[in-house]
């Protein structure tokens with residue numbers, strides 16, 4: 001598949017941008033990155049040890065800015081295909097409100113600032129993982145994998161899975177088995193999350209020649225893999241209870257959420273190929289977002305409850 005080259009639809013570099021602050025904010029992919037930052041916050045809360053609340057706030061702000069910066073770099077590079085896809089055509093660059101060079105500069109400056117400030121204020125391990133995550137999403141996924149292989153989002157999904165590991169490293173200055181499990185939950189969750197959308201956006205990706213799995217291998221293969229990854233996610237999300245950094249009560253909640261996630265994925269698998277409305281796929285995509293939010297919320301509630309119990313125990 002050859003990816004289209006549609007740069008003539010974009011604002012000319014050097015033209016004075018008529019962009020509003022809202023347009024620049026939209027470059028940061030705030031709706032997507034809000035859940036990304038939430039998982040980073042969860043990693044910071046779940047990590048053993050203590051971080052000064054002010055430094056913790058600075059850490060979360062740096063991760064948020066770094067995530068947004070990677071979104072701006074993604075939109076800069078993808079402006080040609082975004083201009084063609086119905087879902088993305090109204091974004092600031094294809095709509096001509098921000099010039100590509102402005103988006104590139106914006107993304108690079110925010111990337112640099114977020115990494116340097118995190119390194120100076122907290123530690124260089126978390127700053128290094130942040131820098132690697134920005135690079136992985138903006139270069140490895142966006143510039144290479146996305147346009148070259150149907151496994152793009154499986155490998156590229158690693159970028160979206162690092163944030164809780166960054167939050168954990170902000171507190172402990174380490175990468176551990178526990179933070180790797182948090183990484184794995186998101187890594188395994190990504191394929192079911194995105195391929196549900198890719199199923200009902202097949203025509204968009206066909207139009208721009210991006211090799212998403214449904215377009216390359218068909219709906220049936222994609223549905224099989226959606227179920228497989230949903231099952232793997234559900235199993236992985238229960239692991240914190242068996243690794244000792246969450247209670248068995250959390251494990252029951254994660255198992256129930258995972259059962260619904262797998263149920264939704266099976267509904268997609270049972271959806272007839274060529275179904276036009278694809279309601280089960282849209283339901284899975286929507287639930288996938290709630291699922292990830294709910295799992296990481298349950299982990300944090302479980303941790304805070306354990307802290308309260310241990311403090312109460314210390315009173316008697």
Ligand code: HEM
Pocket residue numbers: 031032033035036039087141153156157158159160161186190193194197289292
């Ligand atoms: C390579 C990995 C991923 C891919 C390919 C992917 C793909 C997408 C796409 C195409 C959308 C629709 C966005 C739009 O139309 O503006 C979306 C929405 C969303 N994604 Fe993902 N995603 C990935 C990873 C993640 C991760 C790691 C998170 C959070 C931890 C996440 C959270 C969300 C949220 C919250 C939305 C809904 C945004 C909205 O309501 O507009 N995604 N995703």
Ligand SMILES: CC(C)=CCC/C(C)=C/CC/C(C)=C/COP(=O)(O)OP(=O)(O)O
Pocket residue numbers: 032036063066067068070074078088130133134137142146159160161163
């Ligand atoms: C801290 C840090 C750097 C975090 C980054 C987290 C991350 C990589 C999240 C993935 C977000 C996302 C929507 C990817 C899809 O890109 P796409 O190009 O396939 O989606 P699009 O077509 O909507 O632009």
